[in-house]
Amino acid sequence: MNNAQPSNVIPYPTQNPVTLTSNAASLSEIKNQVTLIQQVMREVMIEGEHYGTIPGCGDKKVLLKSGAEKLMLTFRLANDLDVQVLELPNFHREYRVKVTIYAPSGQRLGTGVGSCSTMESKYRFRTGPIENTGKIVPQEYWTHRESNPAKAQELLGGKGFSAKKVGTKYYIVKQGERVEHDNPADNYNTCLKMAKKRGLVDAALTSTAASDIFTQDLEEDDLQGAATGETYNSSSASGGASSSRGESGQQASQSSSSSSDQGGSSAEPISNDEIVGYLTVKNVKHEVGDDGTIYAYPEFSDSAARTWLKDQGFKWDAKNKRWAL
Template sequence: MGQLAVKQQTQEQQATTLSIIDTVDLEAVQSTLSKINQFQMVIQNTLKREHDFGVIPGTGKPTLLKPGAEKIHMLFGVTSEYEVTEKIQDYDKGFFAFTIRCMIYKDGNKITEGVGHCNTKERKYIKQDAYTLANTCLKMAKKRAQIDATLTLASLSEIFTQDIEDIKEFTQTENIETMTLKMQHKLN
């Protein structure tokens, strides 16, 4: 009896899948894919390198930056709202963490959302005073959520990534620290 029910459920799922495929307007899909491709080309040709997006040596894709995400929002005529979904503010231990949800709306209708997280135990923040970083982490989580939502909104995940700028900042910090140590050794 159990095997028969599973077999029947599987057949129903396949029938539902087929009926969804049968209802797809292939011309409309082709038109939409063409528009997405054209929009991606406009974005690539319009956004400014090192301002709207950054290219990190050794990575496959450039990373979308906050100014670029804001321009894309303007192009689409969308608005964004933010919600703190997780907040840890441990003043005794100096640990702060925020998870933010960015919801993007067009004419009052929710189009998509993104999520971003940041905390004071991230590698780039470890050597800094956690108490002065609470607001920085909040803003970074918000930015990450905005970029996550924007990549989905504009179908840009195949040409941009996110959070690579964090690696760049970390690498720059490490390079500066390494150069400083080398300079100190040469002076001694």
């Protein structure tokens, strides 16, 4: 009888089997990694640039794309992308991006996913031109807009109205109706970059085990809506501190490519009125103070908008979490 073992049979290993703790990191390694991330956040990252906090939602930090990139730089991580394109009716598209993170040794550390579609309200709709009612903004509006925003909004005529500076005076204007974009292809690249950003943030948080320190920025609008119970049409005219951020149901803000893709041909503003008009076109929430100071509130993840504000001379007001000129 032939007792020889077939060549295609792999013998059972004689050594002890690998367990979950066989390659586990030590407690000191885990503590050192958490400490390093916290130190990078304090000494390298800048609030409003790499992370932010959401009013009314506690002190949990929201990680932005630039912050995720800093974490990857800290640990010398690399990433690989897998992009899937889904064609939707009426020339709409959805991009799904899977981001895989690798250690310097080549070991796969984790995977993140992100998606973005031209059907999202930020990309699907635009706001039509505003209509000047010819009515001067009442003085009571400026008195109540900080202490009682609801009362201030009523003084303008209710929902759909805001204040806009025309020349040297502020007028009540009616916001334009929301209409659907006639060419979804204008936002293809923007949505692709947004899906990549969402996947990158997810992957960075997962791979560095930093979710206890940061949350993910694509949840920002949902959390803001839960905290305030309000929605905001981001294309409205300036004024009206009663406006809150985010389209209803909207989960994303523009990525760095959004500014260049959607308005790269716009002329650089040279006056305050042109700046206000430019902010309106770029869908950046803003208001004008009694002294003429322009305040801007770009989305946390819109690095392009923050760069543009800096170029116009805006300064970051950390106390009030806004940009001022």
